[in-house]
Amino acid sequence: MLEIKNLTKRFGGFTALSNINLDVRSGERLGLIGPNGSGKTTLINCICGVIQDYEGEVYFDGESLNSLAPHKRARKGISRSFQIPKPFNSMTIRQNLIIPLEYAVQEGIRSHIDMESEVDQIIENMQLSELADQLPTNLTQIDMRKLELARAMVAKPKLLISDEAMAGLSSSEIDDILKILIALNENTNVTIIMIEHIMRAVMSFSERVVCFDAGEVIANTTPEEVVKVPAVERAYLGE
């Protein structure tokens, strides 16, 4: 579904990503780990089109995304949540969810949809029904994360990139988000790339884990195997 070929991204003299090759299968749950500054967020910025001046190719469903702006990639079915939540603060939660439906869905994927029922459904799935008409500024951290995921998922994307959706949450809240992500994958067959530092979550969520260090892939294997890779231990887990 997603193919990344020879991807390199430099910021001046600093190489953030170096010759990355990565394939992601349809419906897969992929964990992305690595120390801070290892290139994980740069990679997803290249996939989503926030960064476009990279070398190499990004293919989605066999089509090159290289010349496409972020909004056009969203309309192809690529969606993301942000490490630091970025809600539309002047809009209620319900209105936040209308935006992707109006733009990503109506202009890209499907032509006729019942927006109200789609929004109601995702609000209910995310357990945000009581807060639907409130502004995001009133939300707790966990509800803010749920809103981010709901907004990313309401357009029914083919690929969801979750960027540290569990950062700053308590143990039980992490379990809640984990349950939501697994349910989304199982019920809608959406491919999910999860960037996360919480290893417990990565291990129970992922079918495959890719570890980055200094802009390079140092491991690409199952969760059980990745913890045994010496380079991963040295760079990320600690010996």
Next chain:
Amino acid sequence: MNSTRFYFVVLVLVGVSYLTTVFIDNQYPFFAGFAILQLIIMALAWNILGGYGGYVNFGSAAFFGLGAYGAIVAYQLFGASLPIQILVGGLFSALVGLGTGYLTLRLRGVYFAIATLALLVVAETLIHNWDYVGGAAGAYLLPKRNLDFWGVLIVGKVGGLFGNNKELLFFLMCILALLTIVICRAIEKSKLGRGLAALRDNEEAAESMGVPTLKLKLIATTLSAAIMGVTGGIFPYYMTFIEPTSAFSLDISVNALAMPLIGGTFTWLGPVLGAVILGTLQQIATVTISSEINLLIVGLFLVSFVIFAPEGFLGLIKKYSKRRD
């Protein structure tokens, strides 16, 4: 207010504005009314990009001035009538707005604001050095005392729809202000308005959700520039004389952004309120003290609202009514 009631009020206001020209003989209300209505249109025009889209534009005066000089060019070239002058002014500014937007809208925040300020300086310098439109000395545009259209006497002391040009221009300005309100209200209720609000709140998130941010910003800039240009297009006919320093005055840009910030930027009502408050105070100051203190009034109001009511007058009302509940 629902749409039927809204459009009914608009129609009533059109009628009332015409009746005032029939029943009021004193010319001062038309002079003051024209000035306030002009401010209302400028505030609404600025708010399309600045308020709905969150892009602070210091170059409004450039679009106003280019509209005014577009009208002068149309008059010099083929003796264009007032409606054609207004149309050419609007079109000219819209084209410049589209071009400027394409070049500058990839910039954000303060960089965009500086770029628009630069546009103002460049536009004024160009007109200063263009002899065809009078250069630094300015240009005259003398309206006819009696104006007719397809055999109907529009302006004429006896038997005309309006007694003089000032009354006609006041009525025209009313129509333009109401039309601008209708346009702004339609934007707010449309997909375009919601897209602009999303990019104002967070441009990166909006783009990631499929919102074509550059396209929306270009539409907003072109519309905003066109409306400023229309206001400028009527200006030479009203003043009968125009020169670059006043047509491209920074005061126009400051007023255009101060009024929505004072009234509130989220709906069309905010800029209208801001313009009415500021315009009325400036008229009172002009009559009782001097027009020289107008900018001081704007400055004091702007600073006070930024500190004490960052969401403007409407935000203040909302906050107060919430507390009461």
